[in-house]
Amino acid sequence: MSPAPAPGRLHHLLQIEGLGRELLFQLLDTAESFLPVTQRAVKKVPLLRGKTVVNLFFEPSTRTRMTFELAAERLSADVFSLDVAHSSTKKGETLLDTLRNLEAMQMDLLVVRHPLSGAAAFFAAHAAPHVRVLNAGDGRHAHPTQALLDLFTIRRHRPDLGELRVAILGDVLHSRVARSQIAALRLAGVREIRVGGPRTLLPPALESLGVQVFDCVEQALADVDVIITLRLQQERMQGGHLPSTAEYFRRFGLTEQRLRRASPEAIVMHPGPINRGVEIASEVADGERSVILEQVSNGVAVRMAVMALALGAEPAPAEA
Amino acid sequence: MSPAPAPGRLHHLLQIEGLGRELLFQLLDTAESFLPVTQRAVKKVPLLRGKTVVNLFFEPSTRTRMTFELAAERLSADVFSLDVAHSSTKKGETLLDTLRNLEAMQMDLLVVRHPLSGAAAFFAAHAAPHVRVLNAGDGRHAHPTQALLDLFTIRRHRPDLGELRVAILGDVLHSRVARSQIAALRLAGVREIRVGGPRTLLPPALESLGVQVFDCVEQALADVDVIITLRLQQERMQGGHLPSTAEYFRRFGLTEQRLRRASPEAIVMHPGPINRGVEIASEVADGERSVILEQVSNGVAVRMAVMALALGAEPAPAEA
Amino acid sequence: MSPAPAPGRLHHLLQIEGLGRELLFQLLDTAESFLPVTQRAVKKVPLLRGKTVVNLFFEPSTRTRMTFELAAERLSADVFSLDVAHSSTKKGETLLDTLRNLEAMQMDLLVVRHPLSGAAAFFAAHAAPHVRVLNAGDGRHAHPTQALLDLFTIRRHRPDLGELRVAILGDVLHSRVARSQIAALRLAGVREIRVGGPRTLLPPALESLGVQVFDCVEQALADVDVIITLRLQQERMQGGHLPSTAEYFRRFGLTEQRLRRASPEAIVMHPGPINRGVEIASEVADGERSVILEQVSNGVAVRMAVMALALGAEPAPAEA
Incomplete structure (x- = not known):
């Protein structure tokens, strides 16, 4: 189980409710600092080098998945996108087993989209302490x-x-x-x-x-x-x-x-x-x-900011 | 709309017709300079580091897609291959909206394969000035x-x-x-x-x-x-x-x-x-x-040359 | 055809039988040296930078494929995973032609899973001298x-x-x-x-x-x-x-x-x-x-060790 995050620091991002106004504006300001990165010749910073990001999409979405992938790549992370329709969840594996296995592979950040409301919160509630969960859309609940x-x-x-x-x-x-x-x-x-x-x-x-x-x-x-x-x-x-x-x-x-x-x-x-x-x-x-x-365009910078802050990287976007 | 390219420089690559003999041989000579890169121990040069290449394939093709991916990786670009059969074009998005969205994600180079003749030219005609389009096969027209x-x-x-x-x-x-x-x-x-x-x-x-x-x-x-x-x-x-x-x-x-x-x-x-x-x-x-x-084998070097020249990189393949 | 490997050095990995006890323990010891890499902040070493790894999976497998991908990424290789159900093998290409084409694309390491026993050995028997083959499961034979x-x-x-x-x-x-x-x-x-x-x-x-x-x-x-x-x-x-x-x-x-x-x-x-x-x-x-x-978790370190030894990299995991 995850411990309660330090107040005012981004831990998981499951919904807007409860974020707090200060953190909300910190996210926006950090995104502002990443916007030039996405517009210069070398669109890359080494902030999340050697980190492993997994996109776990139980609903198809080219656009959202791609902007998360781009954000992770531009932070120099390694990204893996799992199309769950074709994965071992079809072999009857539970969501919890999927999470535990990805954690055992030393995943740092899980980006999850799921047709059921509360799916992202479920993953966050059971994630290992060092893992962060980002909700990329869960049922009718939040995005x-x-x-x-x-x-x-x-x-x-x-x-x-x-x-x-x-x-x-x-x-x-x-x-x-x-x-x-x-x-x-x-x-x-x-x-x-x-x-x-x-x-x-x-x-x-x-x-x-x-x-x-x-x-x-x-x-x-x-x-x-x-x-x-x-x-x-x-x-x-x-x-x-x-x-x-x-x-x-x-x-x-x-x-x-x-x-x-x-x-x-x-x-x-x-x-x-x-x-x-x-x-x-x-x-x-x-x-x-x-x-x-x-x-x-802003979506890439915002997702870079969310990923960087969730993983505790210092938002100082020097060139990679 | 794209402005007319400077004469004798590679802009988009849609067909051979109209390329000009000088540019044709410049492409071949550049490919020649990339051939050793693909054969040495570290098959990578940093020419397109931080650039974003999108493979947009409306027809399946393992071989052609993979050589474009390899060429981009060996130039150190970030590559995204979209299997369009499963993407939001199925949700009714127009080709133009797909292009605009990829541009908004700061794509630099679009590699497109499409069953309709003229599809690559359509993308090129509407691409933003800094974006380059490479035709990876359009209908019966060109490859x-x-x-x-x-x-x-x-x-x-x-x-x-x-x-x-x-x-x-x-x-x-x-x-x-x-x-x-x-x-x-x-x-x-x-x-x-x-x-x-x-x-x-x-x-x-x-x-x-x-x-x-x-x-x-x-x-x-x-x-x-x-x-x-x-x-x-x-x-x-x-x-x-x-x-x-x-x-x-x-x-x-x-x-x-x-x-x-x-x-x-x-x-x-x-x-x-x-x-x-x-x-x-x-x-x-x-x-x-x-x-x-x-x-x-030559296909990888040639595609590296086309990508490098289209994006205006200096073709000096030092080790990455 | 591949020449006979030097005794006591890992060449292909097709089965455990015939490996020899010394090599078996060298593999385990090397995996031990990679385990800390997978657990530190920057989970990456530059050992296989510029190498091309191809995952050729004729059977679906999220977990095994992903750990091979992770292992390759953490060794800084470029990885390509081919879902063969959708590739040109459906166009009637033979296994040998598939191998020859991947070799022509300068692949260094082939990771293969196939429903037929002996498939990995077939690839190894016909692979070019510099290519290594890893069996990721063949029929009822070996894993x-x-x-x-x-x-x-x-x-x-x-x-x-x-x-x-x-x-x-x-x-x-x-x-x-x-x-x-x-x-x-x-x-x-x-x-x-x-x-x-x-x-x-x-x-x-x-x-x-x-x-x-x-x-x-x-x-x-x-x-x-x-x-x-x-x-x-x-x-x-x-x-x-x-x-x-x-x-x-x-x-x-x-x-x-x-x-x-x-x-x-x-x-x-x-x-x-x-x-x-x-x-x-x-x-x-x-x-x-x-x-x-x-x-x-150990599976990632073990696959890093197998890949590194098969490609003859010195197992000295300095930070990438």
Whole structure:
């Protein structure tokens, strides 16, 4: 079992809730220091040289897995990505046995994605003292590095976080991304968090999270500084939650016209991959207010920061 | 969009056509300088350290993908190979969104293989200015690094390129390899290029490329210095192009007997993987005139040269 | 063809039989010297820098493949793992052509797992002089690195090898692991080797190997110092060899109660992945006498030693 971490130091990263404001900003500041590394000619620092990072993905994800791999490589760690669909877990091995075996192979950092909420916490609860666990998405629960990179991206455009109105649009009900974003925005002290989308896709008790709920997108967007559109999981259609993607776009999609409701300098975000013409119009996704690709770039720097701090490396990015 | 490259410098490598003779020979000379690197004890130079190379393969290919990976590793780059069949393109992401995302992750070099002709050019046309695109095979259009390694192999055996007669045998109609080989051989100024195979597998307007066409293999082989056999795609059988592989071998396969038609020092080539007893007899493939495995070795050095020049590295292979 | 290796030096590692006692202990001693490397902050030495290791796995195996990859990475080699189910062997390429092509790519070390007995020996028989082949499991024949890591683990707990009684329990008939273990234990000179399990899973001529055979597990366990439980392949059930896993556990599974038959300091081993409640009770697998996870850790050091010695590297593990 892991001992309780020293207060104010990053140990595992399982969710945003409970991180503490100081640590949140330390993560963002460290990511800021890594951003130039990802942009120079030699995109590498020797911080995690000789460390072993394992990506254990029980759900497929090219993008998230690749940014974690890139982050680890750019910190000079050795990375192993396990596609669990083809691994010995199919031979009936338990999650705990998988963890114990990876630990026995001297793994230092486990990045885990799993369809069940709580899977990352399970690994963290049972991890050896020197092992760190990062949640790369667990069920509907949390996706903390996504929320961190979103907040990082917002802060780079609008350092006046306390003044901001942020709208999150779409399938909040099923979204671990939205859950973590709301927690991060609250912890960072933004002025107002709004959520907008079809009633069937909004959880009942959202207001208790300090969030304003709108089922009219136009109202949700009024004068906001940041718009976060969520990916619509196509499989929701089959569950009877929604009529059709065309209908969804017509009523809830972020169009140029709807965007005019927001503040003139509002930025538009999306965790990707985007469904063009479903949750967002192509003109908006590719438009001048879109920072969607910046989010991807920032994601590498943010994941480098999380990995470095979790493993206790001194964040002094000299050239490798 | 990419700006027009400086004349005479390698930018993207999409096809042989348009490369220019000077650049063609610069590529071969650079490959020559990398060949010793691949043969010494420490097979590594630090030229592309901290660069990110992405292999984006929309068609399966162990051999080509692996030689690109090896080339990148031996230049000390970080390499990521994406098996696109399992990636988010299945979630409906467009090619352009895939490109933009990889760029946002600070990719430097994209190696792309795709079943559609023009796919590599599409990526190149939309790539960010600092990104380079290498075509690892697009539809029936081109496979330029294969043609370069073939020419490199020929030149190592016969530096008197202007004196050579070269025969390309087999399924020229469907072969991006043949198309690029013909372009490379012409640019290099070989004396004579011949093509031989079943009429149904020879494109109609081949003569316009400056190529002599034979449907009698024996005639095509008379006194040639270089024989390039092409892989017969088994799926051609179903299209009614060919009766059977046995019949193909009987009429068009490169046997010891047919080989005697060529010059006594003729070399035998094949892009691999070979179908023994279909386009080539085992005795010939394994015989003393075969340079098929040299082609594989040279392929790594040639791909190192292409990567290094495309990324503007100074080709001075000191030990890593 | 490979020349005969110098006596007493590791060339290929295909099986334990024929290794010689001196080389066996040199391997164990070298592994001992690598063990601290896998446990320090920077888990890397530069011994195999610029070498190319290829894992060619014709059978799926997450655990074995990963420990070979880790071992190679920690020796600073470049590693390529080929999932052969998706490679050009499906296009009809022969094993020999696969080998020749990997050699042409300047591979230094081939780690091969294959469902057919003798596959590794085939590769070794045809490998180029500078290439080394390691058997990572071939059919029912051998799994020598597993046997080495088992012996290494035993020796760390009980250096008095000549005094030890060892029991191997389970499906010996189908187990390449058991075959190699028996050879290693004999070569190391342990006092007594016993084998226990259902008659249908014990090969007929076991006694000729210098092994005592028991179909009563309780008798096999009496006063032993080391217990090795084997994984029960679930597919054996269908072959009529066994009634059910529950029945197997009841009659042959290693329980706390049965464990009491052994010496009070006996250690319990398993090559993994374990089937809890089939060949071993969870309390025993997780109990204080279990060294199952140590085996996994030791496996990395042992494979580093095998790779380093096979490639003739001086085993002086300075920091990379």
